[in-house]
Amino acid sequence: LLILGIESSCDETGVALVRTTGNAVPTLLSHALHSQIEMHQAYGGVVPELASRDHIRRVLPLATQVLTESGQSLADVDVVAYTRGPGLAGALLVGAGVACALGAALGKPVLGVHHLEGHLLSPFLSADPPEFPFVALLVSGGHTQLMRVDGVGHYEILGETIDDAAGEAFDKSAKLMGLGYPGGPALSRLAEQGDATAFKLPRPLLHSGNLDFSFAGLKTAVLTQAKKLGDELEARKADLAASTEAAIVEVLVKKTLAALKQTGLRRVVVAGGVGANRHLRAQLNAACAAAKVRVHYPELHLCTDNGAMIAMAAAMRLQAGQQQANTDYAFDVKPRWPLDAITVDSE
Numbered sequence: 481l482l483i484l485g486i487e488s489s490c491d492e493t494g495v496a497l498v499r500t501t502g503n504a505v506p507t508l509l510s511h512a513l514h515s516q517i518e519m520h521q522a523y524g525g526v527v528p529e530l531a532s533r534d535h536i537r538r539v540l541p542l543a544t545q546v547l548t549e550s551g552q553s554l555a556d557v558d559v560v561a562y563t564r565g566p567g568l569a570g571a572l573l574v575g576a577g578v579a580c581a582l583g584a585a586l587g588k589p590v591l592g593v594h595h596l597e598g599h600l601l602s603p604f605l606s607a608d609p610p611e612f613p614f615v616a617l618l619v620s621g622g623h624t625q626l627m628r629v630d631g632v633g634h635y636e637i638l639g640e641t642i643d644d645a646a647g648e649a650f651d652k653s654a655k656l657m658g659l660g661y662p663g664g665p666a667l668s669r670l671a672e673q674g675d676a677t678a679f680k681l682p683r684p685l686l687h688s689g690n691l692d693f694s695f696a697g698l699k700t701a702v703l704t705q706a707k708k709l710g711d712e713l714e715a716r717k718a719d720l721a722a723s724t725e726a727a728i729v730e731v732l733v734k735k736t737l738a739a740l741k742q743t744g745l746r747r748v749v750v751a752g753g754v755g756a757n758r759h760l761r762a763q764l765n766a767a768c769a770a771a772k773v774r775v776h777y778p779e780l781h782l783c784t785d786n787g788a789m790i791a792m793a794a795a796m797r798l799q800a801g802q803q804q805a806n807t808d809y810a811f812d813v814k815p816r817w818p819l820d821a822i823t824v825d826s827e
């Protein structure tokens with residue numbers, strides 16, 4: 481099956497083509513991405529209305545691009561997949577509307593995909609795909625969850641953030657240090673020149689005895705520290721960035737190890753934008769090596785939003801028989817949609 485995937489949940493328009501052959505891990509033929517980051521930068525965050533309008537401008541040219549690059553034509557496409565949620569309603573409607581219009585015009589079925597399932601399965605796009613079961617650490621701009629994953633559609637949330645996501649903690653801390661939007665990558669770059677032990681910042685819920693996270697208090701502590709520094713902030717910014725990153729990463733790594741211990745599993749999959757963080761990868765690699773646990777990541781450029789992960793999730797759901805593509809083009813979107821709501825019980 482040739483699957484065209486469309487992602488438009490937030491500020492990235494992504495389109496990709498994935499092919500399934502029997503039960504083998506599906507292969508990525510081509511993918512194309514347009515990031516709206518520059519457009520939103522002037523506002524310090526995503527402006528939903530501007531995001532929707534830009535998705536409209538980008539999605540069809542990107543679709544043409546992936547077809548051309550892979551030498552396929554629209555008529556070859558067997559299934560059109562799109563992100564059904566969660567995300568910005570208007571932005572989701574663009575991808576869903578285009579996918580269903582394409583499907584209807586081609587007489588081909590469509591399939592709505594959960595954005596977080598896309599992130600979760602994105603490591604299957606790498607050269608060294610994981611095997612089920614595994615513990616997943618999903619760390620994105622809007623979510624932070626530890627999951628037990630036994631197969632496609634078999635997701636059990638072990639713990640999650642009770643307030644901000646890890647990506648949000650990076651972004652909000654970066655913003656108050658004047659590092660722009662989204663500040664995660666910038667904060668991480670600056671942190672490389674700083675001393676991570678310079679400032680004592682809290683490790684929220686580190687000893688809570690469960691697998692939940694909380695990052696709102698950390699952001700407040702960073703703000704307090706920044707205010708205290710006053711004029712000195714500029715000179716100490718790299719130290720503050722490094723200390724902030726170390727606090728976030730320590731909590732993520734220790735809770736992931738606790739999840740491994742609790743489940744008895746020997747494999748971890750990291751997914752979502754924060755999975756691109758170098759310090760997180762280094763710390764987690766070291767901890768997992770010591771614990772003799774395998775760890776898998778998406779390729780760096782596929783950690784943040786993209787179309788490839790949406791096409792991949794659709795391909796794997798179809799392969800696993802978890803979902804049928806359908807020709808009911810009366811689409812809807814789900815701006816709020818917990819991942820464990822799509823879990824299928826094996827009866």
Ligand code: ATP
Binds near residue numbers: 621664753785
């Ligand atoms: P969600 O998937 O939960 O709806 P999202 O799609 O906005 O949220 P992603 O695209 O997965 O999130 O990731 C974006 C987030 O990843 C941002 O918060 C960004 O700052 C963060 N991020 C990206 N690269 C890095 C990095 N190298 N270090 C830290 N954070 C990073």
Ligand code: MG
Binds near residue numbers: 784785
């Ligand atoms: Mg984004």
Ligand code: FE
Binds near residue numbers: 595599621784
């Ligand atoms: Fe995302």
